[in-house]
Amino acid sequence: MIRMRGKRNLGDSLFDWGNVLLMVFICFITLYPIWYVLINSFNDGVDAMRGGIYWYPRVFSLESYEAVFKNKGLMTSMGVTVAKTVIGTVVHVLFTAMVAYGVSRKDLIGKNIYMLIGTVTMFFGGGLIPSYLLIRDLHLLDTFWVYIIPAMFSFFDLIIFLTFFRDIPEGMEEAAKIDGANDLKIFYRIVLPVSMPVMATIAMFHGVFQWNDYFTAVIYTNNPDLQPIQTFLYRIVALSGSNQIASVVPGNVVRTVTSQSVKLATMVITTVPIVMVYPFLQKYFVKGFMIGSMKG
Known part of the structure; x- marks a missing residue:
């Protein structure tokens, strides 16, 4: 045998x-x-x-990289991108988790209505013009918070959080309530610490979105100091001809590089940082990605 x-x-x-x-x-x-x-x-x-x-x-x-790094706008754009990625991801994860925890409560009044409204928003949007008018009326145009506040919440991510929160034993929360903890303490001291896998998953998804997002700056900002690195890359790629690329590449370096080489160098610079973050979140990312596939 x-x-x-x-x-x-x-x-x-x-x-x-x-x-x-x-x-x-x-x-x-x-x-x-x-x-x-x-x-x-x-x-x-x-x-x-x-x-x-x-x-x-x-x-x-290395002249293409030298040309890119000599541009004064690069470091400013990189700083804006890092700031909006870190702040935006932290705010998004905490706010979405807080809303999801509230929706996961069985005694929440109007829970089905909230879920119905949220589901509709996943398939239908107001469009670009209404969104622009809303951002304008909120006085977010040409501000750093235009990257943070509109992206604070995602109903799709709420569903992922809900799937995880439903698997948390009710006995943990009941024991905390017996000890005198309110819902806010239970959320921060019990729910969040045991939710690291799903939080890392959502953080990875939203962090990549924040890092790669260029469209928000193109539509809602005119201030070059608020330009993220992806918009910086977008404007380089949009340029054509040696005269236009000369405005991006300073000094005499423009004689030894081309618009194509500058584009490629900028692409590498904008891609490497976010790729380097993934290995540190991988163990949480795999667990969080499989949430809901099995009980245990």
Whole structure:
């Protein structure tokens, strides 16, 4: 019996090798575009215009990165992006978790109505013009808080929190109430500490959104000091022609780089920081992503 279990027929071996080759192919087509951008960003801009760079830089150069970092607006934009990502993520996670905890209470009056209204907002929106008029009337135009306040709450994230909160044993909260804790103390001292997996998941989702969001600044701000890094990249990509790129690339560096090389260098600079955060949240992210798939 042991020998029979250890044997594998030709069909099983071919199936395993087919899976391996398929996964290698998927990994390659997923990672190669990133590698292509990276190696071309480290290549001399003028030389890269000849093409034929596929696996490694042909003429290694850091001049494209030098051109980007010499731009005064880059560090300002990076600071705005880091600030709105950190503050926006913390506020979003705490506020959405607080609302979700309230909605998860069985004795909440009008709970079904709130859920119905929230569900409708997931499928239907007011549109850009009403949103702009609302932001204007709230006096959020050309302010830093335009990145924070409209993104404080997400009904989709509330549903994820609800799924997790329903699995918290009721005995924990009942014991806390016997000890004299109110709902606010229970939320901050019991619910939040045991909700790290789902909080890390929501933080990852919203943090990536805040980091990558460029559209908010394009629509709601005119102040260059409030421009995030993704809007900075958007405006570089939108430029065309050597005269326009000269306004982005200062000094005599413009003679040795191209608009394409500056775009690629800026893309790498804006992507690396958020990618480096993921490994620190991975263990929580995997647990939170599987919330609701099984009980235990």
